[in-house]
Amino acid sequence: MGSGQTVAVFGAYGHTGRFVVTELRDRGFVPLLLGRDAGKLQALAASHPGLEHRVASVGDPGSLDQALNGAAAVINCAGPFASTAAPVIEAALRAGVPYVDVAAEIEANLDTFTHFTDRAQTAGVAVVPAMAFFGGLGDLLVTTAMGDWAAADEAHVAYGLSSWHPTGGTLASGAVSRERRDGRRVRYTSGRLEYYVAEGDLPTLEWDFRAPMGRRTVLGEFTMADVVTIPSHLPIPEVRTYMTTDAATDLAAPDASAPTAVDELGRSAQAFTVDVIVRSGDTQRRVVASGQDIYAISAPLAVEAVHRILGGQTGTSGVASAGEIFDAPEFLRALSAHISLEPCHESES
Ligand SMILES: NC(=O)c1ccc[n+]([C@@H]2O[C@H](COP(=O)([O-])OP(=O)(O)OC[C@H]3O[C@@H](n4cnc5c(N)ncnc54)[C@H](OP(=O)(O)O)[C@@H]3O)[C@@H](O)[C@H]2O)c1
Numbered sequence: 001m002g003s004g005q006t007v008a009v010f011g012a013y014g015h016t017g018r019f020v021v022t023e024l025r026d027r028g029f030v031p032l033l034l035g036r037d038a039g040k041l042q043a044l045a046a047s048h049p050g051l052e053h054r055v056a057s058v059g060d061p062g063s064l065d066q067a068l069n070g071a072a073a074v075i076n077c078a079g080p081f082a083s084t085a086a087p088v089i090e091a092a093l094r095a096g097v098p099y100v101d102v103a104a105e106i107e108a109n110l111d112t113f114t115h116f117t118d119r120a121q122t123a124g125v126a127v128v129p130a131m132a133f134f135g136g137l138g139d140l141l142v143t144t145a146m147g148d149w150a151a152a153d154e155a156h157v158a159y160g161l162s163s164w165h166p167t168g169g170t171l172a173s174g175a176v177s178r179e180r181r182d183g184r185r186v187r188y189t190s191g192r193l194e195y196y197v198a199e200g201d202l203p204t205l206e207w208d209f210r211a212p213m214g215r216r217t218v219l220g221e222f223t224m225a226d227v228v229t230i231p232s233h234l235p236i237p238e239v240r241t242y243m244t245t246d247a248a249t250d251l252a253a254p255d256a257s258a259p260t261a262v263d264e265l266g267r268s269a270q271a272f273t274v275d276v277i278v279r280s281g282d283t284q285r286r287v288v289a290s291g292q293d294i295y296a297i298s299a300p301l302a303v304e305a306v307h308r309i310l311g312g313q314t315g316t317s318g319v320a321s322a323g324e325i326f327d328a329p330e331f332l333r334a335l336s337a338h339i340s341l342e343p344c345h346e347s348e349s
Helices: 015-026 038-046 061-068 081-095 106-123 133-146 168-181 245-252 298-310 328-334
Strands: 006-010 030-035 053-055 073-076 099-101 154-161 185-189 192-196 204-208 215-219 238-244 271-280 283-292 340-348
Touching: 006 015, 006 061, 015 030, 015 168, 015 298, 030 038, 038 053, 053 061, 061 081, 073 081, 073 298, 081 099, 081 106, 081 168, 099 298, 106 168, 133 154, 133 271, 133 283, 133 298, 133 328, 154 215, 154 245, 204 238, 215 245, 238 245, 298 328
Parallel strands: 006 030, 006 073, 030 053, 073 099, 154 238
Antiparallel strands: 154 271, 185 192, 185 238, 204 215, 215 238, 271 283, 283 340
């Protein structure tokens, strides 16, 4: 359990931010509600009597400094992160407190590694980008599957989503990423991130997910934040991510609707399976995780990260992805109430 420490949540009234606030409370932390809109903050605070809220804007560093005053850590849930990550990390470094975000934007996550690795290391401050469903969970699973392997030839992360009702933040972040790519696609191959131009649709293939998802058509080269987090610490030259075509179609629909709650925890009916395969020579290892609602699950991931950082259960400092800074198998075991995990299975490939 948390020790009553105050953890600031920037973007607290967003869809993901709300899950994070509730999870922090459930874990014994005291959430400090931060955001740029006073009215939305007040409305959220009204549903959490006793919690403090402070208005802060990424364009006003002084407001961020005041907002973080007294906080032991900050979780940034305000995306697009192309706009918010750097100013909030700067404020965390000034305050000397750890920073965790849920960014799924490849370029924003890369920027965090590029611009803050040295400074965060020097300051001895943990900065963990993509500590969420995309980026964080895949990295924890690949790191777990690697086990005693120091390197592998390939890592494959296949996302089986039963549906995908995206939030406004997801759509805005996707739009920002597309703009930054200027019509190019991106993939991680031959040990580097490659931007390339291609005509037509993304390639498809059949993927055998575990039951009940079963055999599904997935989009190949549906490249997610795992291509930043995994290679940031594991020597794997080919990192591929896949997405069930049905979910990708939901996401791209012009009339895509936001997730709606179906249970008392506020989760949507969306089921997920993340199927990870790493291959070294003729041997492959497979780890499968499943659960409900990719937004909701991001909260226990981010809060467990803060819990471990504040408790000193970290393997490194500075900017690091989940798989590097935490003991990945132990971290996943700690989330057993939220994520069902199949034990690692090794076979000939
Ligand atoms: N990696 C993952 O698996 C994962 C999981 C969940 C979420 N995410 C990411 O997290 C972000 C938020 O998602 P969401 O589902 O919570 O979306 P959301 O419900 O639309 O909320 C977005 C939040 O970000 C705030 N925000 C946006 N731009 C801002 C800025 N420039 N300054 C301050 N606040 C800003 C919004 O505040 P206003 O209402 O004032 O605009 C709102 O609080 C998205 O980028 C999403 O992709 C990633």
